[in-house]
Amino acid sequence: MKINSRCVNYSLFIKEWKDAKRKLLPITAGIIIFSLFTILMMYALPYLVPDIPSELFPELTPTVLSQTFFSNANNILSIITVILCVDAIAGEREKNTFTLLKTAPVRDSSLIIIKTIVRFLLVIIPYIFSTLFAFFLIILMAGKPDIPIFLLASGFFILSLLLYVCIGLLISTFTKSQLSSGAVSVLVVFSLTLVSSLLNQEEAARYNFLQIPVNVFSFSFSNIEIIINVLLVIVFSILLLLLSIVIISSEKEPTKK
């Protein structure tokens, strides 16, 4: 008997999306508030630490504000993204709903890919809104930023979010509860941030793909360097996805908590 895979995958997508969209509004609101806070903080700093001479603070140009926004977004959204993904599989195991999926004719690969797509949408939609908000706020406060650079940073940031989604999914496949999944995620993201910060100097910074959204404001990248970085993120994301699929397919006790 042939199973209509399109129908199965569409239903899985709807199921995931119905669950995810409840989180969309609070996440979007939270990230927009975060963007506002990030930019206003730059203006508030001289008043918050009056002991530091004002000439030590950078001039708040559109580039500086854009770089600050992407730097903070990079730090915060990476952890938010991974944490949003930890419930993908571990959460289903914990709530005992994974049995419903494992007893339905759903391919393991479809399961991982659809969960990745939905979680990716869940983070890029708030991200796009918050970036637009930040963009107009920067125009309002300091003037128009360099649009091609701003778009490049945004594009890279979206790609790096895909990588973080894949990291979160992978962690979720081998952990048995959301708590352990969350703990592992925090550890992994901090380790990645640390490694990425250490690599962020000299020539290595040009291929430090997790810091590209920030670095594009500091120095110019050739087209080849941009393509290499894009490919690096895509290849790593695909590898992580494949690893997740292999783990989920080879489990002897998939519904075990």
Add this chain to the structure above:
Amino acid sequence: MNPLQKQENQMIGVKVENLKKKFNSFFALKGISLSINKPGLYGLIGPNGAGKTTLFKCITGLLTPTEGKVILNNTAVNRKLLFQKNIYGFIPEDVGLYENLSARDFLHILAGLHGLVKTQRKKRVKEVVDFVGIKYSPNKIVRYLSTGQKRLLLIAGILLHDPDILILDESLSGLDPVVRSHVSNLMKELSKEKIVLYSSHILTDIWKLSDEVFVLNNGILVEHDTPLNIIKKITKNVYYIESNDNEEIFSFLKKVSNIKKIEFEGNKILFQIKSENVIDEFNEILSKIMEKHSILSFGYYEPDLDQLFIKMVSSNED
């Protein structure tokens, strides 16, 4: 109309061959073999830890057996065979539901996950909801449903793809008598065309409902027969006597050569007679006892079901 266009006259059956399942060093199933090849209601009983859930999970492919195999409708169970997942419908004991969905969305999504296309889904959901007897509003959010309502929703959910085999793990427990009776009737109705394999701790239901009963203990299948035959086997030629002089009567009975087994059960002395003419033998024993002792009650032993269960399980442990 069959929503998944099944082949006509397809053989239905569950066959388990020498199934073993080991967790670390512990064998949860120690070589189970069973065969079911016609529709009916099949009860599985056993004490906690007997291996019932493990057996169900092996049958549905949720657990990979250490040894042996499971065959559903003539195909060996293999997790990679997606079509096989539409052969059965499984409700595990502790299954969770998508709590934030409405009952209607839950059923539509489940139907879609089993491959029912959108055009068939609405009609099929309605058929199943009517059959199961879901009376509450379909817009009700799953997390606000009562235990009984959730159970009916799950039963409706596993019927959407019209499986040949239904596996229900403890589906009657935790329900009030009205819902339990309703679910029992549903199971009975479904068993006319499908194999319904279920476990329950409520022995009355198992004995009353099942066409055949499987008794599992310590990972071994200790008994398999119709409920009536099992009762007959265990209580064959067993009589009881109740008296105020139980100790003396017990000592007397121990000396009677035609008595095979003798034991106390509460205030009663149970004994099994091993003779060609059991009734004459019982009358003779009774008259000898009545010469010296007064008797409060006597007769053919009809155990309560809990006692029967304990007997089956303990005789296996011996």
